[in-house]
Amino acid sequence: MCGIFGYWDRQLQALSDEALHAMAQALVHRGPDDEGIHHQPPRGVAIGNRRLSIIDLGGGHQPFTSDDGKIAVVQNGEIFNHVELAAELRAQGVRLDTQSDTEVILRLYEREGMACLRRLNGMFAIAINDAREDALYLVRDRIGVKPLYVHDDGRRMVFASELKAIWPALDGRKLEMDLEAIHHYLTFNYVPVPWTAYQAVRHVMPGTWQKYTRAGHVETRRWWSLADQQEQDHTFGAWAEEFMALLDDATRIRLRADVPFGAFLSGGADSSTIVGLMARHVKDPIQTFCIGFEDPRYDESGFAAQAAQRFGCQHTSEVAELNMLDRWPLVLHYLDQPHGDASFMPTLRVSELAARHVKVVLTGDGGDELFAGYDKYAQFFARPGAHSQPQVEFERAYFDSISLFSPSAKQALYRPEIARQLQGIDSFQEAAQPWLAETRHFDRVNQALYLDMQLLLCGNNLVKPDRMGMAVSIEARTPFLDWRVMELAFRSRGHTKLSADGDKKHWFKRAAEPLIGTELAHRKKQMFTVPVGDWFKNELNGWLRHLLLNSELVDSLFEPAVIVSMLDSHSSGSGNFTRELRAVAALSIWHRQAFTHPP
Numbered sequence: 123m124c125g126i127f128g129y130w131d132r133q134l135q136a137l138s139d140e141a142l143h144a145m146a147q148a149l150v151h152r153g154p155d156d157e158g159i160h161h162q163p164p165r166g167v168a169i170g171n172r173r174l175s176i177i178d179l180g181g182g183h184q185p186f187t188s189d190d191g192k193i194a195v196v197q198n199g200e201i202f203n204h205v206e207l208a209a210e211l212r213a214q215g216v217r218l219d220t221q222s223d224t225e226v227i228l229r230l231y232e233r234e235g236m237a238c239l240r241r242l243n244g245m246f247a248i249a250i251n252d253a254r255e256d257a258l259y260l261v262r263d264r265i266g267v268k269p270l271y272v273h274d275d276g277r278r279m280v281f282a283s284e285l286k287a288i289w290p291a292l293d294g295r296k297l298e299m300d301l302e303a304i305h306h307y308l309t310f311n312y313v314p315v316p317w318t319a320y321q322a323v324r325h326v327m328p329g330t331w332q333k334y335t336r337a338g339h340v341e342t343r344r345w346w347s348l349a350d351q352q353e354q355d356h357t358f359g360a361w362a363e364e365f366m367a368l369l370d371d372a373t374r375i376r377l378r379a380d381v382p383f384g385a386f387l388s389g390g391a392d393s394s395t396i397v398g399l400m401a402r403h404v405k406d407p408i409q410t411f412c413i414g415f416e417d418p419r420y421d422e423s424g425f426a427a428q429a430a431q432r433f434g435c436q437h438t439s440e441v442a443e444l445n446m447l448d449r450w451p452l453v454l455h456y457l458d459q460p461h462g463d464a465s466f467m468p469t470l471r472v473s474e475l476a477a478r479h480v481k482v483v484l485t486g487d488g489g490d491e492l493f494a495g496y497d498k499y500a501q502f503f504a505r506p507g508a509h510s511q512p513q514v515e516f517e518r519a520y521f522d523s524i525s526l527f528s529p530s531a532k533q534a535l536y537r538p539e540i541a542r543q544l545q546g547i548d549s550f551q552e553a554a555q556p557w558l559a560e561t562r563h564f565d566r567v568n569q570a571l572y573l574d575m576q577l578l579l580c581g582n583n584l585v586k587p588d589r590m591g592m593a594v595s596i597e598a599r600t601p602f603l604d605w606r607v608m609e610l611a612f613r614s615r616g617h618t619k620l621s622a623d624g625d626k627k628h629w630f631k632r633a634a635e636p637l638i639g640t641e642l643a644h645r646k647k648q649m650f651t652v653p654v655g656d657w658f659k660n661e662l663n664g665w666l667r668h669l670l671l672n673s674e675l676v677d678s679l680f681e682p683a684v685i686v687s688m689l690d691s692h693s694s695g696s697g698n699f700t701r702e703l704r705a706v707a708a709l710s711i712w713h714r715q716a717f718t719h720p721p
Contacts, residue, residue, distance in 0.1 A: 124173045124184070124198045125149030125283040125592075126249055126270075129291055130258045130334045131166030132277055137291055144290035146172050149283060151456075152198070152592045160185040160194040160251060166278075167258060169249040171196040174595055176379050176482060177204075181220035186228045192253040195228045198283050199246035199268045200599070202375040207241065236261075236331055239345050243375065243605060247283060247326070258334045264346045264605050265488075266315070266328030266580035269588060273297075273323045279334055284589075285323060285458035297321055299717070301540070302547055304460075304679070304709070308527045308535070309549035311462040311705050312582040317553075319459045319712070328580055346605070348575060349560040351612040353568065361618065362633035365610060372604030373399040376484055383482035384409030386472060386598075387435070389425025390647065391631055392486025392495070394432075394638040396601055400484060401433040410435040411476040411483070413442040413468060420652060429642055438479065442471050446652055447662065451711055456593045460712040462526070462705030463582055464654045469590040477594040485587055488602035491574045492611040493630040494567060494619035495647060498524065500626055502570070509566050517558045520570050521550045524578075526701055535684050553577065567616025575608075655692075655700030663693050670706060675713035680706070 127145040129137050139161070146157050153172025161168040171184035177200065185194045201207070204223035207230065212218060216229050223244070230238035231250060236259065245267035250259040260281055262270050273280045273288050280291040289297075303317035315325045326332055329348075333341040373396055377383065385400060387393050387410035400408050410430050414423025423439050430437035446467040453466045476483050490496050502508060502523045511519065522528065529548065533541050557576045561569040587598035601607070611619075614629070621628040626647070635643040658666050670676050670685050685706070691697035 124171050124196075125152035125287065126169065126171050126196045126198045126247060127280075127282040127287045128169035128196075128249055128251075128258075129167065129281070130279045132279075132336050132338055134164065134166040134336075135278070136163035136166055137168060137278075141290045142168055142170060145282060145287045146170055148287040148290065151595055152283060154595050156183055158184045158196070160187065160196075162251075162253075165253070165256075167251055169194055169196045169251050169258075171198075174481065174597060176200065176381055176597060177223055178221040179380050182222035182224065184224055186222070186225050188228065188232060193228065193232060194251045195224060195231065195248065197224050197227060197246050197248045198270075199244055199248075199263065200378075200597070201226060201242050201244040201246065202378060202599075202604075203241075203243040205375075205378065236343070236345065239331065245600070245603070249281065256336060259331055260326050260334075261331040261345075262326045262328050264329045265348070265575065265584075265603055265608065266325075267584055267588070267600060267603060269585070270326040271318065271323055272326055272332070274340070275322065276338065279340075281326075284456075285318065285320065288323065297323065299713070301543065302552075305532065305544050305547055306549045306553050307460055307462075307709065308532055308705065309525050310553070310577065310581065311526045311701065312578075312585075313459050314553045314577050314581045319716075328576075347560070348572065348608060348612055349564075351609055353564060353615050354613050356614060356618065358618075358629055358632065361614065361629060365607075365630070365633050366637075368604070368606045368610060369395070369601060370399050370402065372601040372607055373484065374403050376599040376601050376604075377403055379482045381481040382409070382479065383484070384411060384476060384480040385484045386410075386476065386486070387412050387426045387429055387437070388422045388486070389427070389429045389642060390422070390486065390645070391627060391634060391638065391643050392489035392602065393426075394429040394486075394642045395489075395634045396484050396486050397429060397433055397435065398634075398637045399601070401435075407434050407436040409479055410437045411472055411479075412437070412439045413472045413475060414439055415652075416441060417653070425642065425645060429638065432639060432642075438475060440475055442468065445657065446471065447654070447657065450708070451715060452593075453590070454708065454712045454715060456589045457585065457712075458716075460705075460709040461582060461585070462701065462708045463586070464652050464704060466586055466590060468652060469586050470593060473587075473590045473594050473596060477596045480596065482597045482599060483591070484599050484601060486602065487583060487587055487598070487600045488579065488608075489627070489630070491571060491579050491583070492602060492608065492619075493627045494571060494616075495627050497626075497647070499567070499570065499620050500624040503567065503620060504624055513562060516566060516569075517555065518550060520573070521554050521558075524574075525549070526705055535680050537679060537681055540679050564612070565616040567620050568612060571616075571619070572612070654704050655698065658700060658703055659693050659695070663689075666703065666707060669710055670703075673710040673714070674718065676706065676710055 156173035159170035201223035247270035248261040329346040412426035
């Protein structure tokens with residue numbers, strides 16, 4: 123796990139070494155162990171890396187360069203099948219000087235070019251400077267586990283693993299807030315890809331690579347798509363055997379590390395299954411980590427302890443402070459963008475706990491999106507006609523069910539001049555429909571899950587373990603998001619995930635039950651969050667009113683009367699505006715940090 127950064131100047135204008143070093147320093151939390159930069163000032167190009175040493179601690183220094191010096195590679199992430207790929211290369215006579223997975227990327231690229239990407243099983247953002255072509259490639263993993271941002275003004279392209287590392291390369295220019303991105307944020311509770319909250323900064327999309335040349339045209343190629351899968355009929359027995367074998371191997375290869383590792387363990391079906399599979403492949407007790415709360419509505423620590431005992435783990439649990447809102451500005455600092463999801467705060471807290479003991483954790487992230495684990499799926503598909511209504515109506519209905527502010531609510535929230543400016547920009551058409559258009563060969567459940575894989579997972583739920591783990595310099599690995607598991611999931615029909623009677627993770631829980639036991643497999647899901655809505659109604663009502671009614675951003679974008687109405691309704695109990703107020707509060711805190719007190 124690392125952070126990468128660099129630039130490509132089409133007019134061969136060099137970025138200063140001071141600016142490059144400042145970019146590196148902005149990512150030091152992602153890579154506290156080492157720094158490396160491949161800089162060619164006469165060619166107007168550099169790629170750099172801040173390294174968190176996980177594999178080949180002594181030999182894995184980046185960048186890796188070809189023998190003739192014409193190719194340089196940096197990556198953020200891990201290639202989990204690098205051992206097998208390295209053995210294959212050596213058998214073909216290729217010299218490898220280290221045990222590093224990044225050297226494997228270099229040697230594969232030398233032989234196969236960008237076609238090598240399909241052979242990589244991992245989470246990665248890669249930059250390749252190829253002087254033979256006078257080109258720079260940027261690559262992102264299949265589903266966007268690792269982040270990669272680009273700012274391109276037509277002359278110079280700057281890239282980095284986090285937005286804060288782009289600012290030092292902008293020669294003092296300040297970026298403006300992207301109003302369309304904020305419009306989408308109010309729909310989703312996060313800024314969906316490819317947008318960011320800043321104008322002219324976008325994501326390299328998951329499963330794609332981009333090629334930059336001097337001519338100015340950017341070639342973008344999608345090298346993997348989950349939509350390529352075709353649903354198949356399975357018997358439960360055959361499916362369960364294949365699923366557990368794939369997830370077992372995905373877990374096994376994610377245990378490759380030259381540093382201590384452990385797991386986040388909530389006691390839910392996802393994390394318990396991962397820990398149970400880990401126990402098959404290690405001799406020493408697995409180090410597991412959990413935070414609990416005194417309030418039983420939010421406390422899962424008893425289930426985590428039960429799972430830890432079942433698998434003989436060395437379990438570390440702490441009762442955390444329930445009110446974590448003083449951490450909100452710190453969380454948003456590491457996110458660089460507004461997020462209305464309160465679970466980032468406890469995720470940072472459990473990451474801090476784990477970081478005292480290990481440098482790598484395995485997590486259960488991705489299981490809910492792959493196998494319909496959220497209540498919202500059961501609630502939506504319990505509606506009459508949800509499976510049979512016309513396609514366009516279904517797409518709009520599902521989108522509406524997951525939206526925070528509806529289009530009409532956003533128009534009422536905006537000041538008139540902002541409403542006029544954003545009129546005609548439909549978050550459904552812009553952000554959701556292009557993904558849904560790829561899924562019409564899937565059944566309705568898989569269509570809904572596919573949209574969340576592309577938007578919710580990449581835009582929010584994978585941001586959480588990456589940024590909160592990297593904030594304290596630990597790496598999070600996600601076996602459920604092994605490409606083999608993802609492809610099996612979308613070859614599986616929707617009824618295997620959400621049964622006709624609304625049983626979530628239907629076949630997955632049955633398949634995992636022999637490993638984790640009946641109680642853990644079928645326990646009611648608890649959300650990993652904190653009671654922000656109660657605080658907004660009671661002890662923090664005054665703080666929230668002061669924040670929102672004295673916010674420069676809120677005053678410039680929103681109708682004060684609408685904000686006051688939400689505050690009054692929520693505090694009186696006549697309405698529940700927890701999510702809406704949380705989203706606007708996060709937006710206000712982010713804006714104050716980004717523009718009133720910029721980095």
